[in-house]
Amino acid sequence: MLVQSRGLRDKYCIVGVGETEYSRASGRTTRAMAVEAIRKAILDAGLKAADVDGMLDYQGGDSTLANSVASDLGIRFNFYMDVMGGGSSTEALVGLAMGAIEAGMCNTVAIYRSMNGYSEFRIGGTGARAAQPVRGLDLAQVPYGMRSAGQNFAPTFMRHMYEYGTTSEQVAHVRVAHSKHASQNPKALMKQRVTVQDVVNSRWVVKPLHLLDCCLETDNATCIIVTSAERARNLRQRPVHIMGVAGRVSKPRLDFHWAHGPISRVAGYYAKDIIFPQAGLGPEDVHITGSYDAFTFTTMLQLEEYGFCKKGEGGAYVSSGIIELGGKRPNNTSGSHLCEGYTHGMSMVIENVRQLRGTVDDYCPRAAEGVHTYDYSPGHCRQVKNAEITMNLGWAMPATGSALIMRH
Amino acid sequence: MPQPVQYRGMALIVPDNDSEWKEFYAHARAHRLVVRKCKACGLMRYPPTHACPWCMELGWTWHEVSGRGTIYSYEMVMHAIQPGFKEITPYAVVLVELDEQRGQPTPDEALRVIANLVKADFTPEAEANVQIGRRVRVAFQDLADHMALPQFTLTDEPPAGRVWRLPE
Numbered sequence: 001m002l003v004q005s006r007g008l009r010d011k012y013c014i015v016g017v018g019e020t021e022y023s024r025a026s027g028r029t030t031r032a033m034a035v036e037a038i039r040k041a042i043l044d045a046g047l048k049a050a051d052v053d054g055m056l057d058y059q060g061g062d063s064t065l066a067n068s069v070a071s072d073l074g075i076r077f078n079f080y081m082d083v084m085g086g087g088s089s090t091e092a093l094v095g096l097a098m099g100a101i102e103a104g105m106c107n108t109v110a111i112y113r114s115m116n117g118y119s120e121f122r123i124g125g126t127g128a129r130a131a132q133p134v135r136g137l138d139l140a141q142v143p144y145g146m147r148s149a150g151q152n153f154a155p156t157f158m159r160h161m162y163e164y165g166t167t168s169e170q171v172a173h174v175r176v177a178h179s180k181h182a183s184q185n186p187k188a189l190m191k192q193r194v195t196v197q198d199v200v201n202s203r204w205v206v207k208p209l210h211l212l213d214c215c216l217e218t219d220n221a222t223c224i225i226v227t228s229a230e231r232a233r234n235l236r237q238r239p240v241h242i243m244g245v246a247g248r249v250s251k252p253r254l255d256f257h258w259a260h261g262p263i264s265r266v267a268g269y270y271a272k273d274i275i276f277p278q279a280g281l282g283p284e285d286v287h288i289t290g291s292y293d294a295f296t297f298t299t300m301l302q303l304e305e306y307g308f309c310k311k312g313e314g315g316a317y318v319s320s321g322i323i324e325l326g327g328k329r330p331n332n333t334s335g336s337h338l339c340e341g342y343t344h345g346m347s348m349v350i351e352n353v354r355q356l357r358g359t360v361d362d363y364c365p366r367a368a369e370g371v372h373t374y375d376y377s378p379g380h381c382r383q384v385k386n387a388e389i390t391m392n393l394g395w396a397m398p399a400t401g402s403a404l405i406m407r408h
Numbered sequence: 409m410p411q412p413v414q415y416r417g418m419a420l421i422v423p424d425n426d427s428e429w430k431e432f433y434a435h436a437r438a439h440r441l442v443v444r445k446c447k448a449c450g451l452m453r454y455p456p457t458h459a460c461p462w463c464m465e466l467g468w469t470w471h472e473v474s475g476r477g478t479i480y481s482y483e484m485v486m487h488a489i490q491p492g493f494k495e496i497t498p499y500a501v502v503l504v505e506l507d508e509q510r511g512q513p514t515p516d517e518a519l520r521v522i523a524n525l526v527k528a529d530f531t532p533e534a535e536a537n538v539q540i541g542r543r544v545r546v547a548f549q550d551l552a553d554h555m556a557l558p559q560f561t562l563t564d565e566p567p568a569g570r571v572w573r574l575p576e
Contacts, residue, residue: 124489125489126489130489130490130491131417131418131491133412133418133419133420133421134418134419134420134421135420135421135422135423135426136426136428136429137428137455139420139422139429139455140455140521140522141522142418143415143416143418143420143557144501144522144523144524144557145416145485145488145490145493145496145499145501145524146483146485146501146522147489147490148489151483151485151489151501154483154501155481155482155483155501155503156481158481158482158483158540158574159480159481159540161574162481162540162570162572167575203486203487204484204486204487205486205487206483206484206485206486206487207483207484207486207574208483208574252461253461255455255457256454256455256520258503258520258522259453259454259517259518259519259520260516260517261480261516261517261518262516263480263481263503
């Protein structure tokens, strides 16, 4: 079914971003971390607490709700909502924030995610989550030892390898690229650059996934602030305009997506027809991608499905050098979930906002003023020169995804 | 409510009001693999749901299928996260495409089922034998008086299409 664009291109902006430290032992509550991230984003935007009157957050029973963190900061709501969800929520909530403002419900929305994803509720499904009782739809998979994200996605990757000849070595290049980017990122948990051999020689977790094909588990909070382009003009930062957004687009049979093939197809197959017409551009116009890297494969599958290369040629695309800093269209320039830290997607939007401002927080001494060396050797720059258009490809699972196109 | 079934450290819960799974597992315990068949359009679906995803009809009947099929995709779990699986690691999880209703109602659709690929004694099949394209049939692993898990074992039928496994 065709979705008609509502003509909102460039009418809304992301005006503030903020995050806490990425760690594996935050030693504090998700409430404390959320407050810090939201406060940073408010200050980044040049706003006051009273200017923020809307809030959205996403979680899976592992975080603190908006009513607590807003009260800590002295925020009174005209609109707020807590949403169930993980990956692919960020982009979807950007769209919902635009909708809430467009509907006249509020003026400025803070979107946050706060998680002790390593020290408390492990994202990988180990610990307390592995011991949860199994009922309902989970009975179709979990009794067979299929519970974690990697276990849930691996048959999709395996089928892609079968159908298209995609290799472990090809997708290992995603880790190689993101580790290169992380080496330019003071915030990143894993700054060491790795090789294809490092990835394919790391131990198996669930075939076809090696340990280094998998992302980190991290404690952190992240926040972005959305308001109208009209308000954005008078704020502290160069506004980053939202050109298009697609939220939680799904394949058929979301209850059991295995029922509808080819299973090597992911939700971007449907989302691309929503977002590109909104933005009035195509993949070839995008300078930087932020393709969700829960695993090396997820980045590859989405880039392919959104048309950055032909279907089936994702392995060749990600191993060509295109996705690395210095390449034609770098992907996840912060090192993102594989190397920087796992945030359920928010950090990839934050990174692209900073890229579009020209103020990526790399090791360049005057990065905050937008002065960069464009030296991509280890420990230096990760700002992309003349970055004008970015695209985020959010992933929840093979059958659900979101997307966001921004410009400065 | 029946007691939870303990299996590999997990509590499997099928309450009396479980209108999706209770009868499915009763059939499985009698060693019948059943799916729901729409009373209006006749199409079958798995897992058990309450309306036909193709015509929205609410009426359905349980329909026994042959339990024969082909491995459509798989994974080998090398590092178990559920403690009860560590002793049987590595183990294969397979996505089996059943023979009934392949490529219907569209070429992209089929009745597909997740299970383990096991030997006759329900221990994991050896990795070298886990391949896309291999033919399989259902085997029922009895867990309690009211519950059995459908699993799959290899058959000696010729493979369906190209046989493939992840290169070493």
